[in-house]
Amino acid sequence: MKRENRNIGSRMTREALRRKKTPFYQKKTFLISIVLILIIAIGIFIFWKANTNSNTTHTTQPSHKIEKVKPKKKTTKKASKPNKAQKVTKEQPAKKVEKQTDQKQTTTKIQNPGTYNDLTYDTDWYTFKISNEVKLIKDANGDAALLVKYNYTNKTSTAETPQQVQNNAIMLKQDDKQLSATTATGDNAQLVQASSNNQVQPGKSFDGALLVKVNSTTSEVTMYFKNIQTNNWLDSTQPLKLD
Structure with a gap:
């Protein structure tokens, strides 16, 4: 019996020694405590996450509603006002500006409205150089006529x-009566017809002639030239002696 008790005592002491020598992290109590701590930590995290999500939804929803309502009211008001302003400002004032610019073109931009000197009638729109060859001829009816090249x-x-330019810008009078154009014959007819049929391009020159019927072969003929700005006749004239 004593030998059995000793064996039991020796066994108990070996198991106790083995338990004492076992590391703490391999003990059941330590493992159980770790599992419980993890379970508690996971529960706390889930609870915290649920609270934070509820708080963010409550705070963000009112702000989104405000952002959606205010811009709609502002954009509708701003869009309606410019449309009305465009109809008023782009139709009526534009026409007034165009009329003003047209008036300026006919008044302020003309530098030389008309001058006559030494057989040269000059304006901003055209230049006529009167030839020394001014003579009496017969027109197509056999009547006396004055040819001016x-x-x-x-x-x-x-x-x-x-x-067309000459008819508007140059006038010939005899005894205070305006002379009328007439028809030429022969070579003179080709020159006069070319003046009425040909078109002269910008910056180009042309040799032409005018032919007017005269009432007298002795009375002096006077040429008058127009001011393109005032549409009045210049004070400068050109007398043409027929005898």
């Missing part, structure tokens, strides 16, 4: 017909 230069930006 000239050189015309077009200073505008469009093609012009010399006779």
Whole structure:
């Protein structure tokens, strides 16, 4: 019996020694405590996460509603006002500006409205150089007529017909009566017709002629030239003696 008790005592002491020598992290109590700590930590994290999500949803929803309502009211008001302003400012004032610019072109931009000197009639729009070859001839009806040759230069930006410009810018009078154009014959007819048919391009010159019927072969004929700005006749004139 004593030998058995000793064996039991020796066994108990060996197991106790083995337990004492076992590392703490391999003991069941330590493992159980670690598992419990993890479970508690996970529960705390889940609870905290749920609270933070609820707080963010409550705080962000009102702000989104404000952002959606305010811009709509502002954009509708701003869009309606410019449309009304454009209709008023882009239709009526534009026409007024165009009329003002047209008036300026006819008044302020003209530098030379008309001058006559030494057989040269000059403006910003054209130049007529009167030839010394002014003579009496017979027209197509056999009546006395005065032929005046000239050189015309077009200073505008469009093609012009010399006779149309001459009819508007030059006037011939005899005994205070305006002389009328007549028809020529022969070589003179080709020259006069070319003046009425040909178009002179901008910056180009043309040799033409005018032919007017005269009432007397002895009375002096006077040429008058127009001021393109005032549409009045210049004070300078050119007398043409027929005898």
